[in-house]
Amino acid sequence: MQSIDKKFKKLIKAIEQELVEEIEKEKMRIARSQFELLDSESEQLLMEILKDENFPNELTRKFFDSNGNEISYREQEKLRALIHELVSNGLITLHWGDNLPLYGRIEQKGRSYFERKTQYLILANGGNMSFNYLDEESEKILKELLSNEKFVNVPCFTVPNSYPASAIENLIRLGYLDSKKGVEYLSGGSYVCGARLTQSAKSYDEMKSRVEKYNRGTINNYYGPTGNFQGANISNAQIQIGTKESTQNFSIEYIDEAMKEFSEMANKENLSKEQKEELAELVQDVLEKNKKPNLLRRAIKSLFEFTKEVGASVLTAYLCAKFGIV
Numbered sequence: 620m621q622s623i624d625k626k627f628k629k630l631i632k633a634i635e636q637e638l639v640e641e642i643e644k645e646k647m648r649i650a651r652s653q654f655e656l657l658d659s660e661s662e663q664l665l666m667e668i669l670k671d672e673n674f675p676n677e678l679t680r681k682f683f684d685s686n687g688n689e690i691s692y693r694e695q696e697k698l699r700a701l702i703h704e705l706v707s708n709g710l711i712t713l714h715w716g717d718n719l720p721l722y723g724r725i726e727q728k729g730r731s732y733f734e735r736k737t738q739y740l741i742l743a744n745g746g747n748m749s750f751n752y753l754d755e756e757s758e759k760i761l762k763e764l765l766s767n768e769k770f771v772n773v774p775c776f777t778v779p780n781s782y783p784a785s786a787i788e789n790l791i792r793l794g795y796l797d798s799k800k801g802v803e804y805l806s807g808g809s810y811v812c813g814a815r816l817t818q819s820a821k822s823y824d825e826m827k828s829r830v831e832k833y834n835r836g837t838i839n840n841y842y843g844p845t846g847n848f849q850g851a852n853i854s855n856a857q858i859q860i861g862t863k864e865s866t867q868n869f870s871i872e873y874i875d876e877a878m879k880e881f882s883e884m885a886n887k888e889n890l891s892k893e894q895k896e897e898l899a900e901l902v903q904d905v906l907e908k909n910k911k912p913n914l915l916r917r918a919i920k921s922l923f924e925f926t927k928e929v930g931a932s933v934l935t936a937y938l939c940a941k942f943g944i945v
Contacts, residue, residue: 656736656822661704665732668711668725675713675720677700686770700772705729734887734933751793751819752827757786761795761820771816777813794819799862832937841860878902881934888931898934901925 657665668674681698684690690698702720705711711730714721728735753761761781764770778787778796784804790796791814798814805811819826885898903921908914919942926934 655708656818656826657704657708657732658818658821659825661701664701665710665729666759668705669730672725673726674711674725675723678713678720710945734884751795753793753795753823754789756783757789757793760786761790761823764816765820765823768883768930771821773815775815778814784810784812787814790820793825851891871909874905877907881937881939881941884937885931885934888934890931892927897925898922 667677671677681694682690689695704712706713708728709726710732711723711725713723764778770776784802787796787810788802791801791812793797796814796818797817798812800813802810802812852877882899882902885895885902888895890898901918905915905918905922908918918940923935923942926938
């Protein structure tokens with residue numbers, strides 16, 4: 620009878636674990652469906668556009684060099700591809716005249732892109748990480764595909780069958796290659812596979828870097844002493860910002876940089892003048908307590924509690940990520 624009970628408990632535990640994994644996968648599926656991460660070059664162009672309401676004129680200038688001559692056809696195609704990426708993602712609206720940008724508008728999705736990116740990355744890189752790491756062989760193949768323009772810039776390509784089929788299947792399974800039919804095996808041990816590189820593939824290095832930084836919880840100078848950020852449960856988070864000794868490991872430069880980033884984000888939040896003034900005072904308190912570990916922890920705790928109180932979820936999440944609040 621006791622043996623049956625043990626087996627039953629083991630079965631229940633396995634089912635519970637499977638349910639938890641499925642819930643986490645669904646969270647990430649929803650998050651990814653609501654946000655499309657741009658590659659670094661597209662992000663850079665968007666940053667330039669956000670600085671100038673009259674951005675179509677600036678885009679037009681990019682089609683000419685400093686002497687007023689048209690840039691090369693290859694450079695023009697690359698620029699048009701970057702612009703198309705922003706338009707197709709609904710970040711800007713653009714109308715053309717004489718094959719050059721004429722007039723347009725920055726959409727709300729474009730204005731809020733970097734704020735939404737922060738929220739997305741915090742969710743994606745939180746304590747229950749769903750980032751799909753690749754083995755060394757699969758990662759090498761992915762980077763080789765990404766380094767070849769004929770694979771990156773076409774809707775669909777035939778995967779070279781010189782690559783191991785198992786590695787290609789792995790890239791498809793993890794969402795880095797999109798293939799309607801998958802790997803089709805031929806006689807003689809060969810195979811054929813039509814696929815395209817997904818946005819997850821194009822942003823793999825960036826996401827991997829973000830994940831490693833967020834998960835580097837034992838390196839206190841970067842992330843914080845606990846390294847355990849429960850992004851899905853911020854509203855119920857308990858304050859734990861390390862011990863006196865671990866708080867000492869926060870460098871002065873780390874705190875200064877974190878508070879600078881925090882203040883920049885706070886300026887974009889929809890808060891009242893009084894709330895922003897109180898936030899500024901709390902930030903200043905953190906900076907003043909920078910050399911006193913016990914007082915520093917209290918100052919960070921007060922700042923965290925205030926962001927929760929006023930409903931500034933992005934700021935709350937940022938503090939969780941930076942200081943390992945759980």
